[in-house]
Amino acid sequence: MNGASFPKLVLFDLDGTLLDSAPDMLATVNRMRAARGQGPMPLAELRPHVSKGSRAMSAAAFPALGGEVPQEMVREFLGIYEQELGRGSVLFDGVADLLTAIEADGARWGIVTNKPEYLAKQIVPALGWETRCAILIGGDTLSQRKPHPLPLLHAAQALETAIDDCVYVGDDQRDIDAARAAGMRSLAALWGYRPDGDQPQGWGADALVESARDLLRLALWSELR
Template sequence: MSRELRGVLFDLDGTLLDTAPDMHAALTVLLAENDRPPLPFEAVRNHVSHGSQALVQLGFPDVEGARRETLKQRYLEIYARDLCIDTALFPGLGPVLDACEQRGWPLGVVTNKPAWLTEPLLETLGLSPRLAAIVSGDTLPQRKPDPEPMWLAARQTGLPPEQLCYWGDAERDIAAGRAAGMATLVARWGYIDASQNPDTWGADGTLDRPDDFWRWHQAKADPQWLAS
C-alpha cells in the first residue's frame, strides 16, 4: 500500500481550535460560584487538552470523589452555555485547510471531546461541512490513545490509514496515530507545558506553525519514504 499522503486528520482542542479562552472562562465562573479566586490564563491553558476533569482538578485540588464529579458536571454546563465565544481556528490553519481542499484531500477531526460539545462547536464555526470525518470521545467505546477512533475516521474518509496524517498536541494523539498506522505530527502551538517533551513521543515530525506542514510533506515525498 502506498504511503503517499492524501488526507489530514486533526485533534480538536489545542491543534485545530484554540478553545482555551472559553474553557478558561468557564472555569473562572465555576471558581467564582464557589468563592474561589480565578486562575491566570497561562496557568490553565496547557491543561485544556486533558479535558474538564483536569481543569476541575486544577481549580479544586483539595476536592475529591463525588464533590469533584458534581463540580465537573457544573463546569460542563457552564462551558456548553458559552461554547464558542472566543474559540477560533489557530492562526495559519485556514490556508492549510483551503490548500488541502484544493488538492481534493479529505479532512477530519478525531477528539476525546464528547460529541455533544464537539458537534455544535464545529457547526458554529462552519467547519462541519468541510469535514469528511468527525469522531468524538464518545463515538466509540474506545478513546485515544486507542487506535479504534483513528481507524473509524479513516473509514469515514474512504482512505487507508497509511495515506492519512494526524496532527496532535498530546502524547496520546501521537500514540493513537502511530498505532493506527498513520503519519503523525506534533502541533507545537498547542497546549504543551514545560514538563512535556514532544521529541520523545515518536512522531514523524513537529510543526512550529501550520504551514510548516508543506515543507515537511515535500521533504517526505520521496520514493524511499513512500515505499517504506
C-alpha cells in the first residue's frame, strides 16, 4: 500500500456494504407473496438474508419450500426486483463522505458484487457514480464469482494496481474469503446483512468495522499497511 491516507484502490461489495437495498428486496418478495395469497414479510425477517442473493431471499420468503427454490422463482424474483430497483434503497450512513474522501486523496474505488451485472449497471448511474466508480464487476461478469478470487484479481489487473495497494470491503464471509484467496487485505463491514449466528470475528478479515464512518478514520488504514 502507498503512503497516502487511503490505499490506491478500495474495492467494495454493493448490497449491505455501500447500499442498503433491503427495502427494494422486501418489496420484491412481498409482491411474490401477495401473488400467492400470502401476507407481507417483515423487513427484520428478510434483512439477514439480503447479502446471500435472490435464491436465499426467496427461500426465506417461502419457508415451506425447505430451501429448495426452483429456478423459475429466481427468475421471477429478478424480474420483479428490476422493477423495484432503487425505489427504497439508500446509502449507508457515511458512505457518501467516504467515497468523496477517497477521491479527494487521489485514490480510486470500485465495486465487485455478486449481483447480476445488468442490475448493478442500472444502480450505478442512478446514484451518480457512473463517472466515479473506477470498475464495476457483477456476479456474472466473469466465469467465477465470489468467494472465488477471480473478480478481485481481475479488478486489480484491469486498473493496473498491485494487490498490495488494494483493500476489499464487504459484509459477507464470501467477500472476505475472496479477498484472502486473492492475497488482498480486507475489511468486514459489520453494518451489513448477517444472519443470526454469523461470526465475522472468524472470517479472517484484517479488521472489523462497525460503521462506514469508521473508514474515514485514517489510522485504520495505516494499521493495514
